[in-house]
Amino acid sequence: xxxxxxxxxxxxxLTLSLLSTSQAIVVYQNLGTxxxxxxxGGYTLAPFDTAAQxxxxxxxxxxxxxxxxxxxxxxxxxxxxxxxxxxGWSTWSHGYTGPVFTESALFSKRLTLPPFAGAFYFYIEPxxxxxxxxxxxxxxxxxxxxxxxxxxxxxxxxxxxxxxDDEYISYIDINIDAGSLGFxxxxxxxxxxxxxxVGQGQVCYYNxxxxxxxxxxxxxxxxxxPQVGRVIxxxxxxxxxxxxxxxxxxxxxxxxxxxxx
Numbered sequence: 001x002x003x004x005x006x007x008x009x010x011x012x013x014l015t016l017s018l019l020s021t022s023q024a025i026v027v028y029q030n031l032g033t034x035x036x037x038x039x040x041g042g043y044t045l046a047p048f049d050t051a052a053q054x055x056x057x058x059x060x061x062x063x064x065x066x067x068x069x070x071x072x073x074x075x076x077x078x079x080x081x082x083x084x085x086x087x088g089w090s091t092w093s094h095g096y097t098g099p100v101f102t103e104s105a106l107f108s109k110r111l112t113l114p115p116f117a118g119a120f121y122f123y124i125e126p127x128x129x130x131x132x133x134x135x136x137x138x139x140x141x142x143x144x145x146x147x148x149x150x151x152x153x154x155x156x157x158x159x160x161x162x163x164x165d166d167e168y169i170s171y172i173d174i175n176i177d178a179g180s181l182g183f184x185x186x187x188x189x190x191x192x193x194x195x196x197x198v199g200q201g202q203v204c205y206y207n208x209x210x211x212x213x214x215x216x217x218x219x220x221x222x223x224x225x226p227q228v229g230r231v232i233x234x235x236x237x238x239x240x241x242x243x244x245x246x247x248x249x250x251x252x253x254x255x256x257x258x259x260x261x
Contacts, residue, residue: 080109101184
């Protein structure tokens with residue numbers, strides 16, 4: 001797939017940033033009931049820190065699931081209740097005995113991922129011991145389709161990854177059959193999408209990995225815009241803008257992926 005970027009000069013940054021039409025290419029991978037993978041789609045995955053999750057008292061309703069190995073949080077559109085396997089939740093698969101997050105009255109959930117996720121997985125199990133269909137859909141529109149998941153020790157992994165640099169998964173919508181009596185999710189893993197770090201005197205837009213980004217900070221002055229001094233990553237946008245002779249050199253280019261809805 002052709003990568004789509006904005007390469008904007010100082011004069012046209014605001015106009016071009018509105019032309020957002022591309023969609024990330026995302027692939028679904030059924031992880032089955034086995035243990036989580038260490039790689040997926042070329043990404044090296046890091047599991048969430050379950051110690052941070054276990055520290056939450058059983059029975060606590062949460063909208064943030066801690067332990068992300070990359071910057072940012074995994075958040076929920078509505079609260080789930082934390083329990084442990086064997087303490088509030090009875091079964092799982094592949095020997096996992098750690099924290100789970102559950103709800104018995106809801107059958108849909110949105111997981112909002114930490115910024116710039118290139119790959120992500122989670123495991124899910126229905127409350128009812130029968131088999132029920134679970135469907136997971138990313139912000140790109142890519143769906144797993146209905147996957148049959150068994151509630152008795154059948155926790156199944158759903159994995160997604162992007163196939164181009166500088167594309168990412170921002171959220172995943174989960175839907176499960178109403179007869180399931182709810183579900184639990186647990187065992188999360190994630191990998192950050194690659195950053196586009198360009199040459200000498202230019203800038204990485206994303207939060208770059210130490211050692212992979214130019215050292216200098218870039219200041220961009222845009223006439224007529226309403227805000228002042230907004231810092232995003234290694235870039236500071238100055239408004240209302242520069243005066244003749246007072247603008248930074250135009251050699252500073254910024255590459256930003258066009259994002260879908």
